[in-house]
Amino acid sequence: MKNVITIDGPSAAGKGTVSRILARRLGYEYLDTGALYRAVAWKVRESGIDPADEAAIALMLKDTGITFSNGRVMVDGRDVTAQIRTAEIGELSSRVSAVPAVREKLLALQREICLKGRVVIEGRDTGTVVFPEAGNKFFLDAAVEERARRRYGELKSSEPGITMEKTIEDIKKRDLRDSSRKVSPLKKSPDMVYIDSTGLTIEEVVEKIMNSLNTNEAVL
Numbered sequence: 001m002k003n004v005i006t007i008d009g010p011s012a013a014g015k016g017t018v019s020r021i022l023a024r025r026l027g028y029e030y031l032d033t034g035a036l037y038r039a040v041a042w043k044v045r046e047s048g049i050d051p052a053d054e055a056a057i058a059l060m061l062k063d064t065g066i067t068f069s070n071g072r073v074m075v076d077g078r079d080v081t082a083q084i085r086t087a088e089i090g091e092l093s094s095r096v097s098a099v100p101a102v103r104e105k106l107l108a109l110q111r112e113i114c115l116k117g118r119v120v121i122e123g124r125d126t127g128t129v130v131f132p133e134a135g136n137k138f139f140l141d142a143a144v145e146e147r148a149r150r151r152y153g154e155l156k157s158s159e160p161g162i163t164m165e166k167t168i169e170d171i172k173k174r175d176l177r178d179s180s181r182k183v184s185p186l187k188k189s190p191d192m193v194y195i196d197s198t199g200l201t202i203e204e205v206v207e208k209i210m211n212s213l214n215t216n217e218a219v220l
């Protein structure tokens with residue numbers, strides 16, 4: 001499959017920034033699948049649903065409309081792009097992403113969005129489950145301390161109470177949950193190119209991906 005490039009990896013590995021730049025350079029669309037899980041978490045919270053109540057979440061999803069276009073996430077017609085970027089929604093999205101009904105709904109949505117064009121899609125299972133048939137798959141990783149530093153930088157202005165220690169702890173907890181869940185855990189498959197971005201600039205990571213791109217398996 002030539003029109004989809006997948007980038008998986010743990011929380012705060014730089015997938016978003018790298019994917020956005022890569023997509024722009026290649027003339028592809030960009031799909032942030034974490035934003036879709038965050039959107040579901042936002043609705044769970046907004047509806048006052050207990051995140052442990054899988055049946056209630058499944059029911060809620062039946063009449064929930066989520067769209068992602070040009071970097072904006074909409075839930076039932078409401079733009080939640082900024083509101084989903086909090087530590088609380090990040091934590092809640094990791095919990096609800098283990099619910100099978102959530103994964104099922106978002107799997108169909110992700111495939112539908114990508115089959116319309118050329119897309120760089122990033123997340124936790126985009127190369128293993130969503131598009132195992134993609135011709136170019138990457139796994140972007142970085143040391144926990146470096147990922148925490150990046151996440152802390154993003155959160156500290158909007159969440160004054162946050163500390164570096166708490167950010168490291170949250171990231172470790174999220175790594176464990178994202179990679180040990182039963183459905184679609186975060187996993188590097190043998191056909192993914194592994195990139196460790198520790199100590200590299202965004203530009204250097206994008207260059208590495210460009211250099212490793214299998215151009216026979218991409219629409220350029």
Ligand code: DC
Pocket residue numbers: 011012033034035037038090093094097122123124125126174178
């Ligand atoms: O990348 P992020 O922090 O925005 O992702 C939020 C959560 O969504 C993450 O902790 C796990 C979940 N997620 C997932 O399960 N599968 C994906 N493809 C993307 C995100």
